[in-house]
Amino acid sequence: AIQMTQSPSSLSASVGDRVTITCRASQGIRNDLGWYQQKPGKAPKLLIYATSSLQSGVPSRFSGSGSGTDFTLTISSLQPEDFATYYCLQDYNFPWTFGQGTKVEIK
Amino acid sequence: EVQLVQSGAEVKKSGESLRISCKGSGYSFTSYWICWVRQMPGKGLEWMGRIDPSDSSTKYSPSFQGHVTMSVDKSTSTAYLQWSSLKASDTAMYYCARHEHDVGEGYWGQGTLVTVSS
Numbered sequence: 001a002i003q004m005t006q007s008p009s010s011l012s013a014s015v016g017d018r019v020t021i022t023c024r025a026s027q028g029i030r031n032d033l034g035w036y037q038q039k040p041g042k043a044p045k046l047l048i049y050a051t052s053s054l055q056s057g058v059p060s061r062f063s064g065s066g067s068g069t070d071f072t073l074t075i076s077s078l079q080p081e082d083f084a085t086y087y088c089l090q091d092y093n094f095p096w097t098f099g100q101g102t103k104v105e106i107k
Numbered sequence: 108e109v110q111l112v113q114s115g116a117e118v119k120k121s122g123e124s125l126r127i128s129c130k131g132s133g134y135s136f137t138s139y140w141i142c143w144v145r146q147m148p149g150k151g152l153e154w155m156g157r158i159d160p161s162d163s164s165t166k167y168s169p170s171f172q173g174h175v176t177m178s179v180d181k182s183t184s185t186a187y188l189q190w191s192s193l194k195a196s197d198t199a200m201y202y203c204a205r206h207e208h209d210v211g212e213g214y215w216g217q218g219t220l221v222t223v224s225s
Binding site for chain 1: 142144151152153154156157166167168169170202204206209210211212213215216217218
């Protein structure tokens with residue numbers, strides 16, 4: 001199975017900060033990667049699909065980039081509602097696999 | 108409006124069987140795969156597998172193969188996840204999600220909490 005190594009596992013940031021989260025795949029996955037946001041007690045929410053496509057309704061401060069094995073989620077200006085846990089998911093081949101998650105906390 | 112509505116919380120004992128459900132509405136149920144995701148208490152997301160409602164074909168993660176069974180009832184647009192013999196380690200929140208090709212899991216159920224006591 002493809003392993004997705006996500007970093008950092010947690011970070012503290014202030015409102016307005018630029019935040020970057022990375023996922024590295026154990027083998028090439030083309031651009032078959034999505035990013036999800038999960039808030040406590042809630043189901044995950046799709047933010048970015050196919051590495052860099054913004055899901056409908058998601059604010060433009062979220063962006064994704066990368067290809068092959070290295071991928072990045074960037075929040076250009078962190079807002080109070082962005083404090084959550086973020087996960088990457090590869091759907092290049094089965095079994096699909098999530099990264100371990102990155103918890104974004106208030107500094 | 109696309110919706111996935113999951114069945115309610117369950118409390119079971121080790122060794123018991125269980126089936127939880129995920130009912131889709133607002134779209135063509137057989138046109139999109141349904142995925143199941145586990146989240147153990149305080150832990151991350153784990154992809155369990157997917158089922159294609161059009162032909163009931165399945166793909167399981169090796170971590171879950173043989174321990175759970177995914178199925179669908181096309182007549183009621185409902186997907187199921189079942190266990191024949193629960194373990195305490197099955198205690199978790201379980202989510203279903205609709206997979207759209209080249210997009211991902213854009214719609215999720217609200218989750219079903221399964222608690223298994225030993």
